[in-house]
Amino acid sequence: MGTLTGRTVLISGATSASGLAAARALLAAGADVVATGRSPERLAPLAALGAQTAALDLTDETAVRGLVEDLHARGVRVDGLLHLVGGWRGGGGLAGQSEEDYRALESSLTALRHVSRALDDDLRASSAGRLAIVSSTAVARPLAGGAAYAAVKAASEAWTRAVAQGWAKAARDAGTELRGAAVVLRVTSLAGLEDRLAEQFVRLWSADAAQLNDSILAVQEKETA
Template sequence: MDADTATGELVGGRLVLLAGGTSAAGRACARALLDAGARVVVVGSDAERLAAVRSALPGVAVERSDLTDESAVIAMRERVQALHGTVDGVLHLVGGWRGGGGLAGQSDADFAFLSRGLTALRHVSRAFDDDLRASTAGRLAIVSSTAVARPLAGGANYAAVKAASEAWVRAVAQGYAKAARDVGREATAAAAIFRVRSLEGLEDALASAFVGLWDDTAAAVNDVVIELAAGS
């Protein structure tokens, strides 16, 4: 997305929520959003990590919430709306890795652990669906994996959960487009997928690409898969 040919609205002044945003990738995205003039809320479950984010990035607001608990997510949304207003963007960074051992090594315990990311995505995307649809430039994005396109036996659990997460986001994207068509107006909300082999070393690339979602129209970035690699 080239800023010279940008046709959409920029992210400045908008409220963006980073779900599971206490990681290095989350901090990079928060920093890029702040630099672009956005307001940022980082949500996580660990109080110490949230405090570290707030110390490193004083302009960021933080919220503690268990994103796998639907009632906790609803309560978090109400706090965010009361303190900061409605949300214009959500980046879902809840995830993790467990794998190895071939197909026989794909345990139910590991699948349950990985599935927490999908559960959190479902809760967060539903909780903020009205906000993103009502925004003049709503954006939802997740970080997925290249394993979806080429799954390996030793990462079957991981690839299956990532594929399900992508399917969920694509369904959200279809809902955004249909809602706009049904009322005869141009779409303003978009849902996109970032795919990486590994986020290590790509934190800044992810941050730039996420901020760039506001530099295009919703129609241009809705239901798209953006692959990030070294040098991107």
């Protein structure tokens, strides 16, 4: 494929099945992959694929900035960010939405804020910067049993769209062509769609940034004839 040769993509929260699928697809497309997660043991399969790995807590802003500084010290600049930090807690209606559940879910938004800020300069400077988060169709139709989950996903979408607006405004103010795109990838469930998500993420580099930026894309199974 080779469409991403020479580009570096960071996967935040890469130790899931979706992270493995994304790493495979990115490496096959020629990208250098930096895979992050909390557990060195769970990062080992990604290293075996050929990804660089970094074990850290993405809710720790100092650790995140340290990772980016280390990449820069090695001459590495990041062209893409796929944010996969997430999880599910819910059920029991509003009464079942505990504060503990919300705080656990909120960590994905905290991680997104830290990573996207730390990589903002890199993604803006790239000739084709791409940022994508995985969100949920629950944002469009939240249910009481998943109120905390939908609220965090909605906030993450708002943050990503704010990134998109910032990039577009900077390009307009400078009188230059928009080269970066921040997008939301929505799923009903990732189960069985890991490879499809990976393919769609890789294809972001084949799309025009101006048309792609600030878009919400559905990740669905391929249609069968």
